[in-house]
Amino acid sequence: MEQMIQEYMTQVKAFFEGHREEFLADLAEMVAIDSQRTEAKEGMPYGEGPAKALAKTLEIAAGYGLYTENWDNYVGIIQLNDSKERKLEILAHLDVVPEGKGWTVTEPFVMKEVDGRVYGRGTADDKGPALAAIYALRAVKELGISLNEDVRVVVGCDEECGSSDLDYYWTKTSPAEMTFSPDADYPLINLEKGHFGVKISGKLPLASDRIKLLRAVCGTKSNVIPADAELWVSGEAEETAKNLLAALEQETGVRSTMAMEDQNLHIELHGTAAHAADPDMGNNAATAMLQLLAGLFAEDEPMLQALRQIFPHGDGHGRAAGIYGCDDESGEITVSFNILNIDEDGTLFAEVDSRTPISMSEPDFAPLPSKLEAAGFAVKTSCSQPHYVSPDTPLVKTLLAHYEEWFGEKGECIAIGGGTYVHGLPGGVAFGCAKQGVDNKMHGPDEFAEVDQLLVSGMLFTTAIADLCK
């Protein structure tokens, strides 16, 4: 890093340390506004919450003498001055996911500091990082750091429900030369795998002369490995089921309960939930149920047996499905079978989520739909491209150099299975603000951000801006 930047470091550190309480007071005001997306209202495409959070955030920024614009309550922009050009853009968001239940430290919209952490919905995702970026602009301004090129912070209002805020934004302007988004993890994400989705339907009335499947349900979201499954069976199934469940638990670790309910057998299976991009972290109740069903209806059910063979329990990487693939940059493909519903008349619906390496493309996934179709199922697929930025770009190298300077840890690129706010934006990377290995409980109860992590991020953004826009 250049001498010039090194000289700023002391001043920048002192600025953030001196404004710690003010930063937390501003963040508390932002967190106090429940900004989950609700029904659209006149001039408020995402409802009142996101619009109020945007107004408050722009008011805070304007209070520090920064230039702000509200773009129809889709996004707001914050700059040092009113120039239209900018070299660097920082994308953060102000909308939040629903608060949910189970908060123990504070109410979700009442920010509380405990042991160097601030708890509340949005502290980590993504109001805290958004404010750190705004404070970086404030620091540049108040410390009199001179820039030859401009920087813009964009605060969006719809990241959590599909990023239509940015779709709107890109209809009004074109991307800056460089973009990063502090809405993920450090050190820096330069690779987001592609996505391949499969919806499976078919008709397979599961009945033998002894037993009949009344209903099977498992999974609600295609991107979550399901923890629980339930099924109801009529007829003489108790003894067979008991043996199969004991074997299932021994083989897979999936636990079960079994009870009689109105003359029918009711079975529940309990595995472990995980994100679809991390199948090895979960214990999939849907594939366990498939295995159980295949045992219960062994005779004469070729469609069921085929499905079980394509998605054996424990195979999270598509080996049996015939689409295994892997490369050094991305790691392995993930393939998870996350929804399985069968009605009394045998109507089956299932859904599969796959995160795909950059070296693979749609033709490589064809063996899966063709196996399913050969077994008699109807299949609908969807495919989206991976996102990749070379580690050798000036943006990536500069951000990582500043990261090493401020955090004292090795700055390196990482690959993830999910998509971030910059997915599909050429050259865009996700950078901060979560520390690797720390679970900030984003989207869950007791979401928190470490205060020092946010403040050091603000310092890092300040010197990175000074360097990139000099």
Ligand SMILES: [Zn+2]
């Ligand atoms: Zn986010």
